[in-house]
Amino acid sequence: MTRFSSGKRRVNSPLPSGSSQWHYSREHTRTAWIILTPILIYYIIFAIFPVLANTYLSFMKWNGITGLPVWNGLDNYVRYFYPPYPQIILNTFIFALTTMFIQVILGFGMALLLNQKVRGLGFYRSMWYIPTITSTAIMAQMVSIFISPYGGVVNNVLSNMGMPIVIWQTSPFWMRLIIILFSLWRGVGGTMVLFLAGLQGIHPELYDAAKVDGANGWQQLRYLTIPLLKPTTLFIIVTNIIGGFQIFEAVQLISKGGPFNQTNVMLLQIYSDAFTNSDFGTASSGATIMALLLLGASIVMIRLMSQEDAK
């Protein structure tokens, strides 16, 4: 950006392109720090300090109630290599990745259909989006009422239709499937709305040009829509993975991690380590591992997408 346009940039653009041409005002500096000082003090106490405390506690042994933390070396991290922890991390990956894949495909498909200038857009969009704004906890608790073994909604309907009832809670297959379906049901509406926004942002003239060049519907999708939606897709994939890793209420209230830890996930284990087993050291190391996994996953995703761009 040249300095000739800097007068115009001031209105819309956030960042100074080079500090040499940037003018710092004393008046601005004073006002800024009057506003920022309390915000930063609060932020350091309630955001930075907890992160540091979490890292500190992850090397300690402490029940959180009496006495003071005692140095415990790497034991809390080492514990994550022994059962049941590897299974729990694996379950978390399975839930996050399965949900993300299906959600992206389904959300994209529905957004494509909604983008065909259909009448009743708001009506259809509402039906897909309403599950997203309900409370996860209430809905998860509702599902556990649905699948309650005796007299629960599903078994009640099954037996009224003359079919055998199923004890869902003892089957890892059913519990996993139900939790994945629940996460999809709550998440797909948001993904769809984001894809729809991306689609609506594509200039219609591009499609006209493609038609003039003789591209059919499939080719337009393959060579125009999908490449143009790459930033949207990257954003959706990364946020879905980050959200999916933090699955908690669904597991806590529907399966309680059972049967035999087959649906247990990291957050549920961290909370039970901290608040049931009073082992804040192990809980903190779990939180650190989770943060590192998520940072790693986001970096890998962004790398992958930008490598494809370079090709």
Added chain:
Amino acid sequence: MKTQRYLQRLFIHGVLLVGGVAMMYPLLFALAVSFMTEAEYSQVSWLPLPRHLYLGNYFQLFAGAGNIWLWAFNTLFRIAWYIIVPGATSILGGYVFARLRFRGRNLVFIFLLSALLLPGIVFQVPSYVMLARWPLAGGNNLIGLGGSGFINEWPALLIPGLVNSYYIFFFRQSFYAIPIDYEEAARVDGATTFQILRLIYLPMLGPAIAVMVIFQSVALWNDYVWPWIAVGGNPNVWPVALGFQQIMASSYKVPGVGIANYPFLLTVAMVASMPPVLLFLFLQRYFVEGVQGFGIKG
């Protein structure tokens, strides 16, 4: 050609409608059952049509099962608190980063946003410890031992989350959408920064504030995990999502004593979900704009 086009439309509407009904089915099923008696419920099929509108479950709930009115009041109070305080810090913060030029601005901004990179759990366990070990609160001594601090008390529900990096970013973006000329004109007339914020920017930020009000309202109405951790032991300060979930969970846990009243439990779920759904139906535009604003611009 014309029939093909017609069939295509029919297909699109068919898929959208079938998919939409499938999405709504669990909620509509629960809604229908909430108007049933237990006897009617025991005969229910996959298509639950109540024979008449039985309102007994709703009367039972609104007559004060649990502490529902207290929980509703608690939740509304938290909604107001978490709109006013984080709203003020976010608008001020957004203004600083959008409009003021000072050394270190980008560094401070990145510092404030860095919290968004980490999952909430990294903050929650130590925040719990911090509130539990708060010196001289709830029976604690000077180094924070001996009592339970703010755990199970109101401050645990009101202290965290008053500076919200998301909304600082969101309002910074909103300030960019407003031309700077208004501010410059007011400065020429001798207005101070806080007058400019109050008299010029606050009204012009209306739509952005509306988005924040709506999203905070829904988020706090549905807030469950932190209250469960921090005040799980004190039903007097519970918010709606935790309280209603507890009603559903506690009646559900005693199948040996007699089968739980499922139509009533589903009524509880419906009443808890109704306010956000109604808010969405009336203000759909803001929801969609908000989701897109957080997503695409962010």
